[in-house]
Amino acid sequence: xxxxxxxxxxxxxxxxxxxxxxxxxxxxxxxxxxxxxxxxxxxxxxxxxxxxxxxxxxxxxxxxxxxxxxxxxxxxxxxxxxxxxxxxxxxxxxxxxxxxxxxxxxxxxxxxxxxxxxxxxxxxxxxxxxxxxxxxxxxxxxxxxxxxxxxxxxxxxxxxxxxxxxxxxxxxxxxxxxxxxxxxxxx
Numbered sequence: 001x002x003x004x005x006x007x008x009x010x011x012x013x014x015x016x017x018x019x020x021x022x023x024x025x026x027x028x029x030x031x032x033x034x035x036x037x038x039x040x041x042x043x044x045x046x047x048x049x050x051x052x053x054x055x056x057x058x059x060x061x062x063x064x065x066x067x068x069x070x071x072x073x074x075x076x077x078x079x080x081x082x083x084x085x086x087x088x089x090x091x092x093x094x095x096x097x098x099x100x101x102x103x104x105x106x107x108x109x110x111x112x113x114x115x116x117x118x119x120x121x122x123x124x125x126x127x128x129x130x131x132x133x134x135x136x137x138x139x140x141x142x143x144x145x146x147x148x149x150x151x152x153x154x155x156x157x158x159x160x161x162x163x164x165x166x167x168x169x170x171x172x173x174x175x176x177x178x179x180x181x182x183x184x185x186x187x
Contacts, residue, residue: 028135032063033125036135039070040128043169046077059085064099065138069131072169090162091183092141099141106148115145130168137161 028036039047039054047055058070068089075082088097107115119139123132140157147155159180166176 027122028063028065028125032061032066035061036066036069036131037125037127039073040126040131042073043076043128043130047073064089064142065135068138069134072134072165076169087179087183090137090165090180092156092158092162092180093184093186095186096183101142101144103144105143105145106154107145108148109150112147130165133161133168134165137165 035054035058039051039058042051042055055070055074058066059074061067061070068086071082071085071089075086091097094101119136123135126132126135137158140161145157147157147160149155162180162183163176166174166179170176170179
């Protein structure tokens with residue numbers, strides 16, 4: 001009986017650790033939040049010198065949001081050198097980047113405010129609105145949430161936030177819909 005209790009306890013601990021690792025794909029630790037706020041200063045200012053080493057570390061991070069932020073900032077300032085990394089980080093095609101994605105969830109359009117209200121605490125820690133939208137892209141890519149319109153039309157919130165993120169980071173310099181399509185092309 002004691003062995004059975006120990007096994008159940010070990011299984012519970014293993015499951016808890018597994019689910020915590022799964023949640024890290026969509027949640028930010030305090031350190032990751034601070035790093036995202038620190039490197040977001042370079043959205044409008046080209047990073048150089050010592051700042052580049054912060055970006056190197058961020059790009060190699062296990063946090064998809066931190067890695068995505070670093071790659072999009074570098075692509076904004078150093079364009080072609082980081083384009084492939086942006087395409088891989090911002091794809092919705094799991095064949096291009098093996099990200100975790102849950103089953104498709106449909107949310108009615110009239111419930112959108114309720115859905116987003118649950119994120120207020122987490123995203124308010126991110127100081128730049130563009131970074132908040134980037135975080136929401138990665139969250140909704142993981143959660144696979146789709147808006148259901150009144151006439152049955154469906155819109156992927158990940159796709160919506162990706163287009164919004166591309167628009168905000170690259171301004172008129174790039175067509176965000178074409179860039180998203182390029183990211184999703186099977187490699």
